[in-house]
Amino acid sequence: MLLxxxxxxxxxxxxxxxxxxxxxxxxxxxxxxxxxxxxxxxxGKSTLLLVAGTMLxxxxxxxxxxxxxxxxxxxxxxxxxxxxxIGFVFQQFHLxxxxxxxxxxxAASLGLKGSAKAANSRVELLLEQxxxxxxxxxxxxxxxxxxxxxxxxxxxxxxxxxxLLADEPSxxxxxSNSQIVLQELRQFSRNGGAVLLVTHDPIAAQAADRIVxxxxxxxxx
Amino acid sequence: MxxxxxxxxxxxxxxxxxxxxxxxxxxxxxxxxxxxxxAAAAAMIFGAEAMLRVDRCVTERFLQQRQSExxxxxxxxxxxxxxxxxxxxDAVRKQMLTLGFNILIxxxxxxxxxxxxxxxxxxxMPYSYAEKLxxxxxxxxxxxxxxxxxxxxWPEHEIDVxxxxxxxxxxxxxxxxxxxxxxAVAPGQMVIGAAIQQKLKFGLGQxxxxxxxxxxxxxxxxxxxxxxxxxxxxxxxTAQEMLGMQNLxxxxxxxxxxxxxxxxxxxxxxxxxxxxxxQVIERYSQALTRAxxxxxxKRAAEESLAIAKADGKATLERVVSERVSLLQKQQDLNxxxxxxxxxxxxxxxxxxxxxxxxxxxxxxxxMRAIGLGSMSILGAFLGKAILVGVLGGVxxxxxxxxxxxxxxxxxxxxxxxxxxxxxxxxxxTAIWIPNLMILLTVLASWLAAYxxxxxxxxxxxxxx
Numbered sequence: 007m008l009l010x011x012x013x014x015x016x017x018x019x020x021x022x023x024x025x026x027x028x029x030x031x032x033x034x035x036x037x038x039x040x041x042x043x044x045x046x047x048x049x050g051k052s053t054l055l056l057v058a059g060t061m062l063x064x065x066x067x068x069x070x071x072x073x074x075x076x077x078x079x080x081x082x083x084x085x086x087x088x089x090x091x092i093g094f095v096f097q098q099f100h101l102x103x104x105x106x107x108x109x110x111x112x113a114a115s116l117g118l119k120g121s122a123k124a125a126n127s128r129v130e131l132l133l134e135q136x137x138x139x140x141x142x143x144x145x146x147x148x149x150x151x152x153x154x155x156x157x158x159x160x161x162x163x164x165x166x167x168x169x170l171l172a173d174e175p176s177x178x179x180x181x182s183n184s185q186i187v188l189q190e191l192r193q194f195s196r197n198g199g200a201v202l203l204v205t206h207d208p209i210a211a212q213a214a215d216r217i218v219x220x221x222x223x224x225x226x227x
Numbered sequence: 228m229x230x231x232x233x234x235x236x237x238x239x240x241x242x243x244x245x246x247x248x249x250x251x252x253x254x255x256x257x258x259x260x261x262x263x264x265x266a267a268a269a270a271m272i273f274g275a276e277a278m279l280r281v282d283r284c285v286t287e288r289f290l291q292q293r294q295s296e297x298x299x300x301x302x303x304x305x306x307x308x309x310x311x312x313x314x315x316x317d318a319v320r321k322q323m324l325t326l327g328f329n330i331l332i333x334x335x336x337x338x339x340x341x342x343x344x345x346x347x348x349x350x351x352m353p354y355s356y357a358e359k360l361x362x363x364x365x366x367x368x369x370x371x372x373x374x375x376x377x378x379x380x381w382p383e384h385e386i387d388v389x390x391x392x393x394x395x396x397x398x399x400x401x402x403x404x405x406x407x408x409x410x411a412v413a414p415g416q417m418v419i420g421a422a423i424q425q426k427l428k429f430g431l432g433q434x435x436x437x438x439x440x441x442x443x444x445x446x447x448x449x450x451x452x453x454x455x456x457x458x459x460x461x462x463x464x465t466a467q468e469m470l471g472m473q474n475l476x477x478x479x480x481x482x483x484x485x486x487x488x489x490x491x492x493x494x495x496x497x498x499x500x501x502x503x504x505x506q507v508i509e510r511y512s513q514a515l516t517r518a519x520x521x522x523x524x525k526r527a528a529e530e531s532l533a534i535a536k537a538d539g540k541a542t543l544e545r546v547v548s549e550r551v552s553l554l555q556k557q558q559d560l561n562x563x564x565x566x567x568x569x570x571x572x573x574x575x576x577x578x579x580x581x582x583x584x585x586x587x588x589x590x591x592x593x594m595r596a597i598g599l600g601s602m603s604i605l606g607a608f609l610g611k612a613i614l615v616g617v618l619g620g621v622x623x624x625x626x627x628x629x630x631x632x633x634x635x636x637x638x639x640x641x642x643x644x645x646x647x648x649x650x651x652x653x654x655x656t657a658i659w660i661p662n663l664m665i666l667l668t669v670l671a672s673w674l675a676a677y678x679x680x681x682x683x684x685x686x687x688x689x690x691x
Binding site for chain 2: 052056059061081082085086087088089090094096098100102103104105109112113114115116117118122125126161165173
């Protein structure tokens with residue numbers, strides 16, 4: 007298993023208000039598997055994604071990524087672990103506005119030690135793969151929405167992660183660009199990676215091998 | 228668009244430092260504003276501190292200059308007073324030649340009535356008295372002149388005259404040699420009074436016989452309106468022989484010193500100790516009046532000098548006091564200004580840092596998502612703060628130096644900026660102020676940076 011989530015609980019507290027974002031959530035993804043988590047806004051999908059992405063420690067439960075328990079290692083080591091094992095794709099892309107396309111993709115290598123030359127070669131390959139070669143010196147504000155999301159996926163794939171976590175990746179895109187993005191995710195899983203897609207869009211969820219539903223922090227098949 | 232390849236400019240390795248510079252370039256106005264705020268603060272602190280110190284140096288120099296000018300002025304005044312005194316003394320001395328002496332040392336038993344009536348001294352004293360007095364440490368009299376004075380008949384011309392035998396002054400041993408007030412009459416020569424000249428019609432250089440002795444008229448005294456007009460002066464030894472008074476004298480003439488208080492009593496006491504059996508009488512003369520005038524004049528000049536010195540000192544003290552007061556006011560202002568500027572700078576920088584943090588929240592979340600450690604994120608924030616501190620601090624100091632330059636032109640054109648810099652020891656100030664600015668920017672950014680690394684990236688990315 008590339009990703010194992012077992013009995014996860016997560017509660018947000020704000021003053022006297024408590025929101026149960028995850029309740030006894032268990033889910034596993036194996037190599038080459040594309041799973042979509044579908045549910046309405048506020049159902050806990052994004053929380054699930056961030057917990058799985060080693061960015062948000064659950065109150066209880068187990069998270070295993072490639073057989074390792076990331077929350078048992080120190081924060082800085084976990085950051086490096088995340089950089090090498092997990093790629094993120096966000097609905098709002100989160101590209102750094104002061105870096106051009108090449109640099110935005112290249113930024114993913116900041117969290118890892120390695121050859122700059124190798125990283126740069128891989129950036130070039132990814133830009134070519136996502137049709138962004140001609141836009142490599144352009145800044146995010148000069149790109150179309152679709153190009154921004156493709157750039158964001160290229161960044162997520164730079165370190166050749168085993169798991170790709172996508173949070174509403176097609177939420178801001180038109181149909182054409184949505185299809186491109188979903189195809190790329192599909193392609194990633196075909197190449198042996200695991201994809202966890204969270205979306206409220208039933209059409210986007212159709213691209214996955216398996217769809218699970220989430221309602222008020224509870225996951226159901 | 229350039230095709231990416233090995234020569235692509237973006238191929239260089241991306242580092243956290245690179246992120247800092249790219250972010251600065253992207254938000255250049257915000258960076259410039261923050262740097263300008265730091266530069267303004269540094270310029271104010273450096274300018275205020277430096278100008279205060281430079282003002283102190285200029286003041287010290289100004290005061291030294293004023294003191295030196297005052298001292299030179301007083302010295303010149305003093306020299307003028309001394310020169311005027313010397314001129315006066317010389318003038319009095321010259322006048323004394325014609326005005327005569329005012330102290331008369333006589334044998335104790337001399338009949339003063341006869342002296343005043345006949346100008347004849349009835350008693351004698353040894354000539355050695357004059358030498359004894361000259362060899363003593365006497366201080367109350369000057370210019371000793373032993374003499375014989377006797378009213379005698381000039382048989383060749385059937386008139387009575389007062390014969391004065393004089394040998395010129397005997398130098399007083401313990402005094403510096405002074406120019407004699409009265410020249411000696413050489414043997415064979417005669418000085419006559421004005422009335423004798425008028426009566427006998429003698430001319431200068433004329434040979435005359437006096438009691439069977441030949442003399443040549445060497446000088447005719449101007450009219451004095453006294454017994455001197457009917458007197459003749461010859462060499463003392465000659466007079467002693469003429470009167471059968473070898474080694475004897477009638478009197479010693481002297482000029483009193485400038486003694487204060489009861490002068491004659493002091494003179495009498497001093498002379499009585501040296502020459503017992505003598506008496507001292509004071510003969511009032513114009514010389515005494517002149518001497519008193521000279522003393523008074525000298526006293527007035529000394530008073531004027533003292534007033535000038537006191538005025539100079541008072542002026543200096545007033546200038547020092549005014550400058551010290553001014554500098555104190557500046558110091559007081561600085562004491563308020565500097566902490567205020569530092570606090571304001573902290574506030575502005577903190578505001579910039581928090582604004583920056585809010586603006587970059589999502590970036591921070593993303594950096595965490597792509598695996599950047601907290602130290603890298605902290606470095607990105609503090610690196611920018613250090614850069615703001617360095618650039619702002621250094622440019623502020625440079626602006627401050629410019630301010631000193633302008634101030635020096637107005638304040639003291641004679642003092643160069645280099646000289647002022649060195650005198651006011653500004654090197655350390657120029658070093659610690661940029662460092663202070665770095666410290667302030669780092670401190671101000673620290674909270675924002677700390678908040679950034681503590682921020683739960685998940686929450687930021689979720690937009691919760």
